[in-house]
Every structure is written in C-alpha cells, then in structure tokens.
Amino acid sequence: MRVPSGTVVAAAVAIAGESRFRRSVSGEARGPLCGMGTCMECRVTIDGRPHCRSCQTLCAQGMIVQTNE
Amino acid sequence: MNDSKFDVVIVGAGPAGIAAACSAAECGRSVVLIDETPWPGGQIWRGRQTSSRPKVATQWIDRLHNSGATVLDQTTVIGSAGPGLLLAESKGRPCRVRWDKLIVATGARELFLPFPGWTLPGVTGAGGLLNLVKNGWPVAGKRVVIAGSGPLLLAAADGLLKHGAIIVEVAEQTSWSCVARFGVGLCRRPGKFFQAVNLKFTMRNVPCTYESWPVRADGSEKLQHVTLTNGQRTWHHDCDFLACAFGLVPNIELALCLGCEIKNGFVDVDARQQTGVKDIYCAGEVTGIAGADGALVEGQIAGYCAAGADHRAEALAGKRRSWHRFGSDLAKAFALRPELRVLAEDQTIVCRCEDVALGCLKTFSNWREAKLHSRCGMGPCQGRVCGPAVKEIFGWELESVRPPISPARVASLIAED
Amino acid sequence: MGHLVVMDDSEAQFALTSYSVSLWRQLAPELPSNVEYDPCGTLWLAVDEEEMQEVRRKQAYYSSRNVPVEVLHGEAVKQAEPNLKPGMAGGLLVPGDAVLYPPCAAGFLLRKARASGAELMLGKSVKRCLPEGGVELDDGSKLTAGFSLNATGPWSPCLSPNLPVRKRKGHLVITDRYPGFVRHQIVELGYLKSAHGASKDSVAFNIQPRKNGQMLVGSSRQYGADSNQVDPPILNRMLKRALEYLPGLADLASIRVWTGHRAATPDKLPIIGPSLQSDRIWLATGHEGLGITTSLATGKLVADMLLGRPTAIPAGPYAAARSSPCESTHN
Numbered sequence: 001m002r003v004p005s006g007t008v009v010a011a012a013v014a015i016a017g018e019s020r021f022r023r024s025v026s027g028e029a030r031g032p033l034c035g036m037g038t039c040m041e042c043r044v045t046i047d048g049r050p051h052c053r054s055c056q057t058l059c060a061q062g063m064i065v066q067t068n069e
Numbered sequence: 070m071n072d073s074k075f076d077v078v079i080v081g082a083g084p085a086g087i088a089a090a091c092s093a094a095e096c097g098r099s100v101v102l103i104d105e106t107p108w109p110g111g112q113i114w115r116g117r118q119t120s121s122r123p124k125v126a127t128q129w130i131d132r133l134h135n136s137g138a139t140v141l142d143q144t145t146v147i148g149s150a151g152p153g154l155l156l157a158e159s160k161g162r163p164c165r166v167r168w169d170k171l172i173v174a175t176g177a178r179e180l181f182l183p184f185p186g187w188t189l190p191g192v193t194g195a196g197g198l199l200n201l202v203k204n205g206w207p208v209a210g211k212r213v214v215i216a217g218s219g220p221l222l223l224a225a226a227d228g229l230l231k232h233g234a235i236i237v238e239v240a241e242q243t244s245w246s247c248v249a250r251f252g253v254g255l256c257r258r259p260g261k262f263f264q265a266v267n268l269k270f271t272m273r274n275v276p277c278t279y280e281s282w283p284v285r286a287d288g289s290e291k292l293q294h295v296t297l298t299n300g301q302r303t304w305h306h307d308c309d310f311l312a313c314a315f316g317l318v319p320n321i322e323l324a325l326c327l328g329c330e331i332k333n334g335f336v337d338v339d340a341r342q343q344t345g346v347k348d349i350y351c352a353g354e355v356t357g358i359a360g361a362d363g364a365l366v367e368g369q370i371a372g373y374c375a376a377g378a379d380h381r382a383e384a385l386a387g388k389r390r391s392w393h394r395f396g397s398d399l400a401k402a403f404a405l406r407p408e409l410r411v412l413a414e415d416q417t418i419v420c421r422c423e424d425v426a427l428g429c430l431k432t433f434s435n436w437r438e439a440k441l442h443s444r445c446g447m448g449p450c451q452g453r454v455c456g457p458a459v460k461e462i463f464g465w466e467l468e469s470v471r472p473p474i475s476p477a478r479v480a481s482l483i484a485e486d
Numbered sequence: 487m488g489h490l491v492v493m494d495d496s497e498a499q500f501a502l503t504s505y506s507v508s509l510w511r512q513l514a515p516e517l518p519s520n521v522e523y524d525p526c527g528t529l530w531l532a533v534d535e536e537e538m539q540e541v542r543r544k545q546a547y548y549s550s551r552n553v554p555v556e557v558l559h560g561e562a563v564k565q566a567e568p569n570l571k572p573g574m575a576g577g578l579l580v581p582g583d584a585v586l587y588p589p590c591a592a593g594f595l596l597r598k599a600r601a602s603g604a605e606l607m608l609g610k611s612v613k614r615c616l617p618e619g620g621v622e623l624d625d626g627s628k629l630t631a632g633f634s635l636n637a638t639g640p641w642s643p644c645l646s647p648n649l650p651v652r653k654r655k656g657h658l659v660i661t662d663r664y665p666g667f668v669r670h671q672i673v674e675l676g677y678l679k680s681a682h683g684a685s686k687d688s689v690a691f692n693i694q695p696r697k698n699g700q701m702l703v704g705s706s707r708q709y710g711a712d713s714n715q716v717d718p719p720i721l722n723r724m725l726k727r728a729l730e731y732l733p734g735l736a737d738l739a740s741i742r743v744w745t746g747h748r749a750a751t752p753d754k755l756p757i758i759g760p761s762l763q764s765d766r767i768w769l770a771t772g773h774e775g776l777g778i779t780t781s782l783a784t785g786k787l788v789a790d791m792l793l794g795r796p797t798a799i800p801a802g803p804y805a806a807a808r809s810s811p812c813e814s815t816h817n
Contacts, residue, residue: 006204007205008201008204008205008206011201011204011207014201014206014207015207019191019291020290020291024188024421024424025422025423025424029290029291030190030421031190031193031291032190032193032201033192033193033194033454034178034179034193034194034197035193035197035198035201036112036179036196036197036200037106038320038450038454039181039450039453039454040450040476043449049737050662051449051662051663055200055201055204056105056106150718442590443520448741449739449741451741451742471715471716471743473740473741473742473743476662476739476741477740478736478737479703479737479738479739479740480729480736482659482725482740483721483725484718484722
C-alpha cells in the first residue's frame with residue numbers, strides 16, 4: 001500500500017482497515033492506547049523484527065508490516 | 070554518533086527541552102537534544118506539517134534549528150552508565166553520550182484508569198488519538214467520544230474536528246462551575262483566555278456534558294459502543310473511538326534512575342531547575358503539570374543555568390511562579406472524582422502486558438508483592454500504564470527504577486569501556 | 487532463578503539435587519499454572535574437545551546413577567537449539583531437569599503449609615533466635631517454640647553469627663517474548679568453573695526459557711557487592727559471554743535487568759540441620775545457586791531430622807558441624 005511520507009506505521013495499519021494490532025497473553029485483540037510509545041500495545045512485526053512500536057515508527061519504502069494476530 | 074561529548078545534554082524534545090536547547094546553545098555551549106521520536110515537539114506540539122502546529126511551536130522549532138544545537142532523534146535513553154555518561158539506543162544501535170550538564174525534560178504521559186472494556190482497540194488516550202491522527206491515522210467521518218477531565222478534552226476535540234472526526238460527546242467529569250471558575254481565572258493570562266474562547270466557539274455544536282464519565286466500553290474485537298453516566302442516569306453511544314484524558318503522569322523514570330529526589334510524584338527542583346544531584350537539571354511537566362507555557366519558561370531557565378548564564382534565568386523567575394500557579398489551578402479545577410477509581414470490576418484487566426485483572430491484584434498488599442506474584446508491571450511497558458492505575462486504585466507507590474528504563478536491544482545494554 | 491537441575495559437583499550435591507528434582511517431578515501435577523513448571527530439560531554445552539571430555543564424564547556419572555542423559559555431537563546440538571552459534575563441539579542433554587517461577591512456587595508451598603496448620607506472620611522482623619527455642623522479634627516480644635529455623639539465605643549470618651555464609655551477587659537480563667528462541671535451559675560447561683571460583687568476579691553463560699517466551703539470561707557471581715544496583719562492568723561481561731553462544735540474542739529486546747544475592751558457603755554445600763549455637767536453633771541456608779532446586783529436599787530433611795525419622799539421603803554432608811570441605815569430583 002502507499003501512504004503519504006510522514007505517516008507512522010500504526011496509521012498505515014489503520015488505513016489498511018485493521019484495528020487489531022496484536023493479541024494479548026490471554027488472546028484479547030489490542031490496538032494503540034497511548035499513541036506515544038509507552039503502552040506497548042501497538043507493537044507489530046516490521047521487516048521480520050517483532051515488538052516494534054508502530055506509533056513511533058515512520059513508514060519507509062518497501063517496509064513489510066505484520067500484525068501479530 | 071558514539072561516545073560523543075557535549076557541554077549540555079538534554080533528554081526530551083518537547084517544549085521544555087527545545088527551550089533549554091535554544092537557551093544553552095545561544096550562550097555558546099555545545100548542546101545535544103535527544104528524543105525517542107523522529108519529530109521535535111514532544112506530545113503537545115506534534116504535527117507533520119507546520120499547519121498542524123501552533124505558531125509558537127513553529128517559532129521555537131525554527132529557533133532550535135538555527136541555534137547550533139545538535140538534535141539526536143530516534144534515540145532512546147536506556148540509563149546511566151556512570152557519572153556523566155548516558156547509555157542510549159539510537160536508531161537501533163548502542164550509543165553513549167557524555168555530558169557536563171544534563172537536563173531531563175522527559176515530559177508526561179496520560180493517566181489511564183481501567184474500566185470494563187478499556188482494552189478494546191479504539192479506546193485510546195485523548196492526546197494519544199490526536200497524535201496518531203496528526204501522524205496519518207484516518208479519523209474523517211469516524212464517531213469519537215471524548216471523556217475525562219481538563220483542557221486536553223477540548224484541545225483533542227478541536228484537533229480531531231479539524232481532521233474530519235464526528236465528536237459525539239465531550240464528557241467532563243468535573244462540574245460546570247469548576248470549569249467556569251477556571252475559565253474566569255484565565256483572564257489573568259490573555260493568551261490562554263483567547264485560546265479557550267476560540268475553542269468554545271469551535272466546539273459550539275459539540276455536545277458537552279459535565280460531571281459525567283465513562284463506565285464501560287463494549288464491542289466484539291474492537292470498540293463499538295460506550296456507556297456514560299453522571300451518577301444518576303446512564304446513556305449510550307455507538308462510536309469508533311473513546312478518547313480518554315484522566316490526567317497526566319510525569320515520566321520520572323530517567324530522573325529516578327539518576328538518583329534525583331522525587332516529591333509528590335514529581336522531580337524536586339529549586340528555582341534554577343536544579344535537582345539534588347550535581348549538574349543535573351529538570352524542566353517541564355516532569356517537575357509539575359503546567360502545560361507548554363510553563364515548560365517553555367522552565368526549559369529556558371534550565372538551559373541558561375546549565376550554560377552558566379544564571380543572570381538570564383533570573384528574568385524569568387516571575388513567569389515561572391505564575392505558571393506554577395496556573396498548574397495548581399489546573400490540578401484543583403480538574404481533580405479526579407472518587408467514582409473513577411472504582412470503575413474496574415474484578416475481571417477488568419489492569420496490567421495489559423500480562424493480563425492481570427483487578428480481582429487478582431486485590432489479594433496483594435503492595436506493588437512489590439503484586440509484581441512478584443502476578444507479574445503485574447513486569448511486562449514491556451515496565452509498569453507505565455498499570456503503575457499509575459494501581460496507584461490511583463490502591464495507593465501503591467512505585468519503587469526504584471533500574472536500567473533499561475525503556476526496552477532496548479540486548480546489544481545496547483553493553484556499555485563498552 | 488527457577489532452574490531445577492541435577493548437579494554432579496560432588497556426591498553430596500548430586501544426592502541433594504537429584505532427590506529434590508524428583509520431589510519436584512512428583513509435585514508437578516499439583517502445581518498451579520502460575521508456577522509455570524516446564525520440564526524443558528538442561529542442555530550443557532561444550533565448545534571444544536576438552537569440554538566434550540567433560541560431557542562424557544558427566545554422562546558416565548549420571549548414567550551410573552540412573553539419571554537419563556543423552557550426549558549430542560555437533561550437528562545434533564544445532565538441531566536441538568538452532569539459534570546457537572555454529573561450531574559447538576556438542577553437549578549433554580538432561581531431559582529430567584525443569585524450570586519454574588520461584589515466587590509463585592513459594593506461594594504455593596506457603597498455602598500448603600498454612601492448610602496444614604502453619605501460621606504466617608508478615609511484617610515482623612526477627613531480632614534473634616533463642617537458644618531455648620523460639621525467637622525474639624524486633625518489637626521486643628518473644629515467640630516461644632520448641633525450635634527455630636533460620637532460613638534467611640544471604641542474611642542468615644545476621645541471625646546466626648559466625649555462620650560461614652557470604653552474599654554472592656548475580657545479574658539476570660530478562661527479554662521480551664520470543665517463543666521458541668531457545669527450547670531448553672542452556673548452560674555452558676564453564677558454569678562449573680565459575681561456580682567453583684572462590685573469590686574473583688566471574689560470569690558464565692546460561693539462559694532459561696519461560697513458558698511465555700521470555701528468557702532469563704545469566705549468570706554472574708560477585709563477592710563483596712552488597713548493593714542491589716546493576717554493576718555495568720559485570721553486566722557487560724555477562725552479556726558479551728552470552729552473545730558468544732547465542733549471537734542472535736544481541737537483537738532481541740530486553741525489558742528488565744535484575745540483581746539478587748545467593749547464599750554461598752566455602753564448600754558449596756548448604757547447611758541443613760541443628761546449628762552449633764544450640765540444638766534448638768536449626769539452619770537451612772547456604773544453597774548458593776541451587777535454592778529452588780534443593781528447597782523440597784531441604785524441607786524434607788529438616789522435617790525428617792526434627793521428627794526423628796530416617797532421612798532419604800544421608801544428612802551428614804550438610805551438617806553445620808562438618809569440619810572438612812567435601813571432595814569435589816573436579817580438580
């Protein structure tokens with residue numbers, strides 16, 4: 001997908017229509033809470049690296065993002 | 070950028086940090102301003118395009134770029150590797166920064182109070198949602214309920230309206246008379262008063278209620294429905310977002326790690342913004358919640374004093390006192406009502422990292438016991454969300470803090486010598 | 487922390503650890519899920535031929551004592567643990583070892599004790615153990631009893647002066663969740679050399695998986711470092727050592743660094759039984775890095791001895807009155 005430069009990965013996930021970023025330890029769907037990198041709920045796998053805070057990461061050319069559903 | 074040395078190192082590029090960097094650099098010191106994000110401005114001055122930012126923000130950020138200060142972005146401070154040495158992770162790589170004077174301007178984060186359904190995707194912080202939106206999150210045509218307390222509710226509503234959101238309701242938990250008294254008090258601060266009047270005008274078609282708060286959020290896999298109450302009756306809204314603003318919690322972790330004294334939950338500083346630790350200063354929300362204006366004044370004072378130009382800081386003493394008064398007016402007007410501390414039910418999750426529910430936490434008598442036996446606070450957020458919540462609910466105090474003060478790659482923990 | 491391991495440092499250590507690990511195995515079905523008992527086994531790692539000889543010695547030792555083990559060579563080790571640095575000479579797999587979460591295990595044992603009639607008093611400090619039995623509390627009051635048991639670990643010399651127990655500090659780094667990154671508790675054979683080392687600060691690699699995918703990376707040993715603060719130089723050494731075995735660890739997120747103190751004795755065996763002060767003051771301390779492992783056996787020994795019952799293993803090697811240090815099976 002294409003997004004304007006300066007878009008964070010979390011926003012790209014939302015633009016793609018997904019509201020579930022990760023599953024909690026008991027299986028609940030979770031999405032961003034704090035929007036500022038402290039709650040750790042927005043974490044997704046970026047280019048194969050897990051636990052990346054998507055609200056603090058800018059989208060880059062060719063980036064591959066996986067939600068940890 | 071490894072093992073570089075600066076006269077003045079500033080952690081946090083919000084208003085306080087930016088003001089400190091400008092002040093110290095303009096006095097001729099070598100300055101570095103460190104921030105986790107790719108953007109200067111902190112939480113309150115977020116904005117991809119300058120049009121999203123208030124004019125004062127653009128002015129200060131331009132001044133920063135012209136000041137000669139180095140900006141080290143996407144850099145997270147992990148801890149102290151010894152006197153005068155900060156351990157950090159910069160764009161994923163280990164990084165060390167040496168300092169003569171250190172200014173901690175790590176700001177504040179939102180306080181989250183648990184209630185049934187608060188873990189559903191779509192329940193966010195008010196400032197948090199606004200920042201996500203400023204960074205590209207689509208909200209046009211989406212229904213948003215804003216609840217909590219304080220000026221941030223209106224600021225969030227205003228910002229979200231500009232991005233096309235439908236604000237279904239703004240629910241302020243304090244009384245109309247408290248807000249009105251606070252508003253009248255703003256007459257002493259013309260800038261803030263006009264800000265408030267403007268906001269009220271923008272919000273003229275937005276339903277606002279007082280002495281009301283959320284009691285539950287519902288939905289399947291995401292938020293669909295919010296229930297609010299005023300203590301006597303309840304009402305419901307279908308919505309896509311519930312943006313909550315219950316208050317702010319200072320990010321004292323770095324200061325604590327460095328051995329600074331904490332008083333009433335904030336970093337204790339003197340009139341020169343100095344902490345009890347030699348050569349370490351602190352400025353902005355982390356010393357007391359007073360908004361961007363107070364942060365700017367404290368940042369300048371810290372920057373001048375760290376640069377040895379104390380006389381320039383003296384001129385700001387009056388403003389400092391004034392913004393401190395504003396901060397106490399704010400705290401008094403928007404103090405949280407007791408009902409908010411008991412919204413969670415036994416099965417409501419309190420620690421979101423480890424899914425620990427309130428019922429489990431009730432069996433413990435202090436934070437340490439709760440951490441050890443339930444793992445509450447032992448997840449990647451390092452207690453930043455659940456810690457303040459259990460403090461409100463149980464009165465438990467946070468303990469000391471150890472590095473890494475933010476999750477960091479194992480390689481970044483190794484401070485070569 | 488949390489490793490249930492059969493050790494072969496000496497006959498006495500083997501006897502105590504194997505007895506205790508089998509007690510844990512018997513208890514496992516009763517343990518609630520928050521104790522996170524996981525029979526993942528231990529993989530002792532050998533980097534070269536010299537360490538492989540040690541693997542073969544251990545294999546003979548354990549096998550002759552009915553502890554099932556399996557020797558793995560080169561490629562087999564990589565298959566058992568794909569994230570290990572290539573080129574390991576081999577290792578020894580001990581499938582009967584396990585890991586668990588000690589604070590909740592302690593909670594479980596405490597609930598059992600209370601269900602049997604034990605009384606719990608929290609928030610009270612013992613000032614001294616009384617030679618006639620019982621204790622004196624810090625508020626001056628006394629609790630009378632037939633016996634008192636000092637099980638205060640690194641602080642046991644505070645209640646039993648002249649006890650040869652010293653604090654030995656350790657560090658642990660706790661990672662975020664990476665399920666499957668390691669499958670067993672992995673220990674480098676150099677661990678034994680480090681645990682042997684008398685006074686120098688030392689590090690030795692070991693890593694423990696938790697059921698939730700987090701990993702505990704250790705280990706370090708320091709004498710005379712009494713504070714709870716993280717010591718950056720030894721943390722650096724410990725992590726660098728770990729990266730020599732699991733280079734992929736460098737990239738993983740760590741969320742906490744923890745320090746703790748072990749209770750160490752000169753001959754590396756705990757002190758279990760009556761003290762030299764009085765036969766009404768008993769001791770259960772000095773377990774060094776094997777506290778949780780040997781906790782069940784220690785409890786059984788104390789109970790059996792107190793009640794005059796025969797013990798499952800000889801208790802002599804752990805007596806406070808032992809005069810000469812135990813012979814180690816290593817140099």
